[in-house]
Amino acid sequence: MAAIMSLREAIAENVRDGDVVAMEGFTHLIPFAAGHEVIRQGRRNLTLVRMTPDIIYDQMIGMGLANRLVFSWGGNPGVGSLHRFRDAVENGYPAPLAVEEHSHADMAARYQAGASGLPFAVLRGYVGSDLPKWNDRIRTVSCPFTGEVLAATPAINPDVAVIHAQQADKRGNVLIWGIVGIQKEAVLAARRAVVTVEEVVERFDATPNACILPHWAVSAVAVVPGGAHPSYTHGYYDRDNAFCKAWDGISRDRRKFADWMEKHVLGTRDFAGFRRSIGLAEAGAAS
Amino acid sequence: MAAIMSLREAIAENVRDGDVVAMEGFTHLIPFAAGHEVIRQGRRNLTLVRMTPDIIYDQMIGMGLANRLVFSWGGNPGVGSLHRFRDAVENGYPAPLAVEEHSHADMAARYQAGASGLPFAVLRGYVGSDLPKWNDRIRTVSCPFTGEVLAATPAINPDVAVIHAQQADKRGNVLIWGIVGIQKEAVLAARRAVVTVEEVVERFDATPNACILPHWAVSAVAVVPGGAHPSYTHGYYDRDNAFCKAWDGISRDRRKFADWMEKHVLGTRDFAGFRRSIGLAEAGAAS
């Protein structure tokens, strides 16, 4: 059974210095609260993995927690660039950030391979693209039947995956609906997994087909209402577009960024405190 | 949009002599009505593909429609052998049946490769097994990163897939819940696809996450209430265990089998007629 514990404990137990960390979510259900807790606990030398690094990775990179990023598209969706990410790549500030860059189809296939216990993934990919010239982890394999040459890339097996979900039940089974993204694969590819949820319910109002992860495949579940803010949780709350736009201004300036992080993330005890400090209402009550 | 038509038309248009045909279902939702219609229409020289050939394939093989079977487990679940299948393999009656035999994990991976537009699938499979000695479509591939040697098998791309589902909506989107098996992959791997359903509904009582196939991925939808009998349709009717046991007796004897098929399948016009002829009540009304 997944242990249901506080987010602080869940991160302390499962995210370690030097880890390969995948905090996944595809626009929907980004694990912001968990990302903040990683920042608060001062983890260092992380390799961050994600298909679509957005504001939370911008914050972690800007705080100097990561020395490597594995990704396929990095931006502030609907807004523009990630300025802390760009500053790290373009200027090595606050620390150099090595990038390992793939395409979405490839990253998704790599997670699948990782979740499947296979050492590599095969895809029709990168035809004519320069990416393989800069990434020696994009190779080729020949079909033993047709002789066709296809792209091959290594499985991803993070030390820890962190995701946000709508609900867990009392045993720790996890339910996601709406856009499900790559979260199941990220969790199953990882050695450990932390899931934050909006609430714990007695039983799901859904068939077992909708359960994304059985309890024993998860290391820890933490209840964090609103934990995906400023992204959204389908059925709970919408995306905070104003915040995402405001982030553009906050993150353009190194000092402004540092002050904001100091005040709202390092200066608060937990995600509820963070929410109060940026003037958000209290999120739905945890059950 | 998937065309909604009679089962007779759907089979006439989509299943042709000499086709590679995958009628899939994993204990649940076996497309019996469609199989009977293929028999009634007298298709010949079929290659039958299925992970778990059971009574309906026993009937088709016994009627001499197939000259090749691609499979991973053949039996009458919970009862025993498929006697027509065995007679074909052991004695070449009524015609020799070539078998191409894989494991479940492999067949599932082959369908996935077929659905993915890849020429082959990779799996950790067949370690120490004699199957590769008799099947040259089980080969190996080396991981371009670790050098590990893994099993490789060719994608399955049937000419036509046939499945049974609980519901379609008016546009032909398809809903399955309970055990979903390999049906989605079989349909997406195939060039054409026929789906029989218990009923057509105005809209599904489920999120779009539960829709197994969008309408445009299906060639034809036919409403056949009870169409999975004697297997079951979750939420509609249970498995007819008495029939499955009775089949053991019917199918053991060549003459008894032929008489039964003549009377109940060839001698009836459609599945409703078949159901009446074996003394079943009328199945739920089609909407």
Place this chain on the structure above:
Amino acid sequence: MSESGYTLNEIMTVAAARLLRNGQVCFVGIGLPSAVANLARLSHAPELVLIYESGTIGAKPDVLPLSIGDGELAETADAVVAVPEIFRYWLQAGRVDIGFLGAAQIDRHANINTTVIGPYDRPKTRLPGAGGAPEIAAAAGEVFIILRQSKRTFVDQLDFITSAGHLTGGDSRARSGARGRGPQVIVTDLGILRPDPESKELVMTSLHPGVTADQARAATGWKLRVADRPEVTEPPRPEELELLRALHARTARAHGAAPAEG
């Protein structure tokens, strides 16, 4: 808005939308491509199937999504699948007729850069990266591209090929192993470009009303070929404009502000 009664953005969006046909399956990038595809769906192509890489198949949003994974897409879709599946079972398998992409830069053979400006290992500007584009560009039956035309976006030499267009031209794409036919139309705020059937170099085949060939050349980083008698794009019809503006107005109301693009 010019005295013509519509903006260049509007004619670009409308002209692109007209290229999509009812019943086609369109893999949609966010921003302009999404605006175009939804306009087509709301006008002449109600059965256009929109696939977004977030896993939504047959999305029918009432407002434009701000991101590729807005809840509206999931709510209105026929089916929602996981991200690995959308790329494997739907795109890679060849089920997509049109891949509709934006771009930061393209070259004369419609190769696309969304990765870096400057050297890859010392970028002047780090762009978002590949996302789904390399495989969309390779696997879709054909590719449509929409972007504004300027010397910054239409460049003589890409710093990085993220996604293949016609590569070095001629039959180089056919020889590359890409399965789809590649970019067939590029719609800009100045007009429409199509690859020459042989050389695969982009030719400006249509200019929007009031746009001159010289304007188009001046907005292009290579020596642009313009058709001898370029067509003049049909101006947006009132009903097209009405639909587009209503869509943007609904979107602005829903998101609390105008979307960044389109």
Place this chain on the structure above:
Amino acid sequence: MSESGYTLNEIMTVAAARLLRNGQVCFVGIGLPSAVANLARLSHAPELVLIYESGTIGAKPDVLPLSIGDGELAETADAVVAVPEIFRYWLQAGRVDIGFLGAAQIDRHANINTTVIGPYDRPKTRLPGAGGAPEIAAAAGEVFIILRQSKRTFVDQLDFITSAGHLTGGDSRARSGARGRGPQVIVTDLGILRPDPESKELVMTSLHPGVTADQARAATGWKLRVADRPEVTEPPRPEELELLRALHARTARAHGAAPAEG
């Protein structure tokens, strides 16, 4: 039923169930393995996770399924996934502690045949085939096997190796690339066998009450090794028998007849 108050089937099932520990993840074959795993779950191992290859994870059926894909399994599961996923994400990935298999035939190294009796290309008896067994046998942390012991099932030479046990013995399995430790226990109606730690040849380490070593040897197609002092299997306790019989009675009521096995 003998004068002991239980049948050999019952002691076989109960003895096998005792081997499963609470919290383990067990990939369950249909028939006897399913009866065993459910008995364990209903007695000392309520948190035993049952996975069936039909895609049901954490099934908690109240009656024994007749097939690997009964509706009862889906209804009571924590999660239901597609068949490709159950093999890739759950079995192949190494998430299964115990693979619990039946068999038509085994040999002295616990290799399994479920394919043919006689030559493969001219079978005397065509058996159902591999199903999930080759990969269960390779990938599960360890494998338990349950089958009735007779010269027909315990054979000197398999006609066909469907699923690998310890292959030719010694370190041959370790060298084969199989990831799991292979068969660790075989439970029969006569007793329990375990592989010798070095040679990996099966040794009869336990006999059910009243069964003699000679009886076991007579039911084995090779020169069976019996431990010097074989244990005597603890007879089914009344509460175990009660649970098992209640389970079978419920199953018979639900299915309209007794299940075929166990």
